[in-house]
Amino acid sequence: xxxxxxxxxxxxxxxxxxxxxxxxxxxxxxxxxxxxxxxxxxxxxxxxxxxxxxxxxxxxxxxxxxxxxxxxxxxxxxxxxxxxxxxxxxxxxxxxxxxxxxxxxxxxxxxxxxxxxxxxxxxxxxxxxxxxxxxxxxxxxxxxxxxxxxxxxxxxxxxxxxxxxxxxxxxxxxxxxxxxxxxxxxxxxxxxxxxxxxxxxxxxxxxxxxxxxxxxxxxxxxxxxxxxxxxxxxxxxxxxxxxxxxxxxxxxxxxxxxxxxxxxxxxxxxxxxxxxxxxxxxxxxxxxxxxxxxxxxxxxxxxxxxxxxxxxxxxxxxxxxxxxxxxxxxxxxxxxxxxxxxxxxxxxxxxxxxxxxxxxxxxxxxxxxxxxxxxxxxxxxxxxxxxxxxxxxxxxxxxxxxxxxxxxxxxxxxxxxxxxxxxxxxxxxxxxxxxxxxxxxxxxxxxxxxxxxxxxxxxxxxxxxxxxxxxxxxxxxxxxxxxxxxxxxxxxxxxxxxxxxxxxxxxxxxxxxxxxxxxxxxxxxxxxxxxxxxxxxxxxxxxxxxxxxxxxxxxxxxxxxxxxxxxxxxxxxxxxxxxxxxxxxxxxxxxxxxxxxxxxxxxx
Numbered sequence: 001x002x003x004x005x006x007x008x009x010x011x012x013x014x015x016x017x018x019x020x021x022x023x024x025x026x027x028x029x030x031x032x033x034x035x036x037x038x039x040x041x042x043x044x045x046x047x048x049x050x051x052x053x054x055x056x057x058x059x060x061x062x063x064x065x066x067x068x069x070x071x072x073x074x075x076x077x078x079x080x081x082x083x084x085x086x087x088x089x090x091x092x093x094x095x096x097x098x099x100x101x102x103x104x105x106x107x108x109x110x111x112x113x114x115x116x117x118x119x120x121x122x123x124x125x126x127x128x129x130x131x132x133x134x135x136x137x138x139x140x141x142x143x144x145x146x147x148x149x150x151x152x153x154x155x156x157x158x159x160x161x162x163x164x165x166x167x168x169x170x171x172x173x174x175x176x177x178x179x180x181x182x183x184x185x186x187x188x189x190x191x192x193x194x195x196x197x198x199x200x201x202x203x204x205x206x207x208x209x210x211x212x213x214x215x216x217x218x219x220x221x222x223x224x225x226x227x228x229x230x231x232x233x234x235x236x237x238x239x240x241x242x243x244x245x246x247x248x249x250x251x252x253x254x255x256x257x258x259x260x261x262x263x264x265x266x267x268x269x270x271x272x273x274x275x276x277x278x279x280x281x282x283x284x285x286x287x288x289x290x291x292x293x294x295x296x297x298x299x300x301x302x303x304x305x306x307x308x309x310x311x312x313x314x315x316x317x318x319x320x321x322x323x324x325x326x327x328x329x330x331x332x333x334x335x336x337x338x339x340x341x342x343x344x345x346x347x348x349x350x351x352x353x354x355x356x357x358x359x360x361x362x363x364x365x366x367x368x369x370x371x372x373x374x375x376x377x378x379x380x381x382x383x384x385x386x387x388x389x390x391x392x393x394x395x396x397x398x399x400x401x402x403x404x405x406x407x408x409x410x411x412x413x414x415x416x417x418x419x420x421x422x423x424x425x426x427x428x429x430x431x432x433x434x435x436x437x438x439x440x441x442x443x444x445x446x447x448x449x450x451x452x453x454x455x456x457x458x459x460x461x462x463x464x465x466x467x468x469x470x471x472x473x474x475x476x477x478x479x480x481x482x483x484x485x486x487x488x489x490x491x492x493x494x495x496x497x498x499x500x501x502x503x504x505x506x507x508x509x510x511x512x513x514x515x516x517x518x519x520x521x522x523x524x525x526x527x528x529x530x531x532x533x534x535x536x537x538x539x540x541x542x543x544x545x546x547x548x549x550x551x552x553x554x555x556x557x558x559x560x561x562x563x564x565x566x567x568x569x570x571x572x573x574x575x576x577x578x579x580x581x582x583x584x585x586x587x588x589x590x591x592x593x594x595x596x597x598x599x600x601x602x603x604x
Contacts, residue, residue, distance in 0.1 A: 014518060014522065014523075017522055017523070018121075018518065018522060021120060021121075021522060021525070022119060022120060022121035023118070023120070023121065023122075024119055024120045025115070025117070025118070025119050025205040028130070034205075037113055040241070043115075043187050044192060044256060044258070045144040045188070045192060045253060045256050045257045045258060045263070045480070046257075046258050046259070046263060047259075047262070047263040047266045047267060047270075047340050047553040048259065049192050049196065049267075049275070050250050050253075050263055050264065050266065050267025050268075050270075050271070051266065051267055051270050051271050052195060052196050052199045052200075052246050052271075053192075053195060053249065053250055053253065053267065053271070053331065054246065054249070054250045054267050054268060054271025054272065054275075055199055055203075055271045055274060055275060055327075056195050056198065056199040056202070056246075056324075056327025056328065056330070056331060056508040057237050057247065057249045057250075057271075057327065057328055057330075057331030057332070057335075058244055058245070058246040058247055058271060058272065058275040058328075059202065059206070059244070059275050059278065059279075059324055059327075059328075060141055060144075060243075060324045060325055060327070060329075061241075062190075062462070063240075063243045063279055063282060064299070064300070064301055064317070064320075064321045064324070065238045066239060066242070066243055066595050067079060067083075067240065067279075067282065067283055067286055067299050067300055067301075067429030068286070068295045068296055068299075068300030069239060069284065069297055070082055070236040070239045070240045071236075071287055071292050071295050072282070072292055072293065072295045072297060072520075073297075073302070074233075074235045074236035074239060075226065075228060075232045075233050075235070075236030076224065076226060076227040076228060076232070076287075076292040077223075077224075077225050077286060077287040077292055078223065078226035078227075078232070078236070079223050079227075079234050079236050079240070079283050079287060080280055080283040080284055080287070080585045081226075081233050081237075081507040081573060082233050082234075082236030082237040082239070083237075083240055083241055083243075083279045083280055083283055084276070084280060085233065086237045086241040086243070086244055087242050087272070087273075087276030087279065087280075088490075089241065089278075089490040089491065089494065090241065090244035090247070090271055090272055091239070091269070091273065091276070091400040092270050092402065092483055092484075092486055092487035093401060093402060093487050093491065094247050094269050094272045094491060095115075095269060095477045095478070095483060095487075096401045096402045096404070096405045096475075096477055096484055096487055097109075097110070097247070097248060097251050097268050097336065097401060098114040098264060098265035098268045098269050099265075099405055099472055099475050099476055099477050100251070100252055100401065100404070100405070101113075101250075101251040101260065101264040101265070101268065102260065102261045102262075102264055102265055102472065102474035102475040103254065103472055103473075103474060103475075104116065104254075104260065105254040105257060105260030106254055106255055106342075106486075107238060107269075108238075109130070109248055109249075109251035109252040109254070109335070109338070110248060110251065110400070110401050111126055111127045111130060111243060111339060111342055111343070112398050112400055113251075113340060113404055114126045114397075114401065114404055115346075117404040117407055117408055118400070118407070120346075120348075120406065120525060121231055121517065122400065124348060124513065124517045125396075125399050125402055125513060125514075126396075126522060127339060127342075127343055127348070128393075128509065128510070128513035129393035129394065129396050129397045130248075130335075130336075130339050130393070132390055132393035132394075132509065133248075133332075133335075133340065133390050133394045134332045134333075134335045134336035134339065135233075135244065135332075135336055135370070135373050135374050135377065135398070136377065136390045137245070137328075137332045138177065138329055138332035138333050138336065138370075138374040138378070139173075139177075139374050139377035139381070140390070141325055141328050141329045141332065142170075142173035142174070142176050142325075142329055142374070142378035143170060143173050143327050143378060144176050145172065145173055145176045145322065145325045145326075145329065145431050146160050146161065146173050146343070147170055147444045148318050148321045148322045148325060149322060150297070151302070151314075151315070151318040151321075152315055152318040152319055152322055154315075160172050162566055165404035167380045167381070168380075169379060169380065170378060170379055171379065173378035173379065174378055174379040175305050176329060176378075177329070177333070177371060177374050177378055178371060178375060179372065179377040180329055180330045180333055181333055181367055181368070181371035181375075182360065183330070183366070184330065184333055184337070184367055185215070185357075185360065185362055185364050185367045185513045186282065186360060186362070187361060187363060188253075188256050188303065188362060189331065189360055191334070194330075195327055195330055198305045198323050198326050198327050199323075199327050199471055201323045202320060202323040202324050202327060205316060205317075205319060205320030205323065206278060206282070206320060206376075208320075209282065209285065209301060209313075209316075209320065210281050210282065210285055210318060212305075212310065212313065213285035213286075213288075213289055213301075213304070214284075214285055214288070216288070216289050216308045216310075217284070217285060217288025217289055218288060218289075219288075221287060221288050221289070221290060221291050222287060222288065224387050227292070231440070231443070234493075234497070235497060236502070237494070238494045238497035238498065241280065241391075241494055242277065242390065244272065244276075245390075245394050246331055246332075247268050247271055247272045248265025248335070248348075248394075248397075249256075249331040249334060249335040250264065250267045250268050250271065251264065251268060251333070251337040252334070252337065252339065252399070253334065253335075254336040255338075261474040261475075262364075262474075265474075265475045265503075273520070282301075284599070285304075286300055286301060286304055289304040289305075289308060290303075290304050290307060290308070294307075299317075300316045301317045302317045303317065305317060316493045323408065333367070333370055333374065334372070335372045336366075336370045336374070337366040337367045337369075338363070338366070338367060339432075340353045340354075340363070340366035340370065341353060341354050341355075341356075341363045341366050344366070346525055346527050347521070347524045347525045348517070348520075348521035348524070349520075349521070351365045352365050353365050353369065358459075363367065366598060369514070371479045374392070375490060379459045383560075387548070391457070391498060391502065392495055392498055392502045392503070392505075392506045393506065393509070395491045395492075395494055395495045396471055396495070396506070398487070398491045399430075399487075399488050399491040399492055399495075401487075402485075402487030402488045402491065403415045403426050403430075403484075403488050404478070405477055405487075406425075406426055406429075406480075406481055406484045406485060406488070407420070407423075407426060408470050409469070409470055409480055409481065409484075410422045410463060410466060410467070410468065410469055410481075410580050411469055411470070412469040412470070421466060422466065425459055425462060425463060426488075428455075428459045429456060429459055429460065429488055430490065430492060432452050432453075432455045432456040432459060432489070433452075433456065433488060433489040433490075433492035433493055433496075434492060434496065435455075436452035436456070436489070436493060437493040437495070437496025437497065438454055438496060439452060440493070440496075441496055442496055445580070456485070456489055459484055459485075460481055460486075461487040463481035463485070464481070471475050478553075543564070
């Protein structure tokens, strides 16, 4: 027989390993394993700290700039409805985040949620999107720091930025990244105190803007209220939605929370709800002070105050934007480092990223890498072309988290036949959302998007025909399955409004991330595709058939072993087990056989 080339054998081996490992679902025990970090991070955050952390991450400089763009170009005075709509969409995602975070209080946020629901590869895709969100957001926000620093001290911006060939060097932005990274590396307690003080200052300045600006609002400026119609309101919502990004940083800091099961839902949902009210009030101020056609695109609030004779208020607005930038930048740098920690623990990235310094209780290595990457981008690159990547990446993660809440509510691992009807329904929801978005953005007859919306409602209602297999014990999304399904529908609709350039860039990033996973993470992550999850971990096994408590019961087929959590508080995750990972894979390959270790593994 002719010899099979070595390269072909390696490709075949990699493909076989991908089939075995890509949909491995980690148990809570595995996800909570912090041995690679050496030391635990310090639990110093309470509910109030999380509220301020979330508020600081959400209310950055975005509302100061995006409000002008959305009001003048897309929605007019109805931009207030755009913010309300975006806030509602973000709230749907935040409820799903809160349910997961209360059950799984470990660093990594959405990455861990998806890893314990859809498997390793889907979680890696989410991690790549989170890297886009945090790193590019940090770099872009740092660029804004320079602009508002110049405005505050009346310095021409060209004196703070230097042209070097094709690059525009921005040392002020780099300095902001380095200083805040050093503060985060020093300790969560210290950075918490700084964040709380700066958020308090920022809130005082926002109250000033609202209180001083409202007396100058004129009712005639609100007419016409929606000059661009309903489509303009929706388009405006997609533009300003990204002013709400940041609440997911609270979930990433789960390991540093004193009482995560109680405090995380308060911090996530509470901060987002508060910020939505603030945004709506600020919209009413800006659209009342000036006619929407006269609102400045780059500095709407500063110009609005200047137009009514309050020239002295311009610097106060700049100071408010600057404090918002500081808290938003700190949140991005913190969230990114915690993602690196989790990826290091799972060996998807070098394990030294997971190390926690025993003195400070912070992941200094991960913080250093975050500082270098975000600082490099802030110093050298113009990020305007990459800005939409942040948007689409974040929305993809939100849609995955909302889908995960639906998926785990109606599935019981150990029963692969139950996966198909749930997966088909989720796929149908996705298709109806895509159809609605395309027909709406392409201005099809109004009956077409209505048909897709009705289809979504019917498909979502069909979940009521399925038995509920899992109920969270700490916090659950109300009105399930409708609110999680609406979260999927609305986030995908906003993705549909971004345009083809954003899709192409995301596909390129997705392909690059997949290449890194296949070439590195697939071969080094915990376990080698045999379902053992890497190094042996203590577990309580049940032979034959086993079940959990209440609706969380599970079964073990034949010689497979079902790892079960020992405590009732962790019962919310006892259906996520390593042996069950290949049940989803079996839907794709149709070839499952028994393993000699922990249940099943895939055949080649």
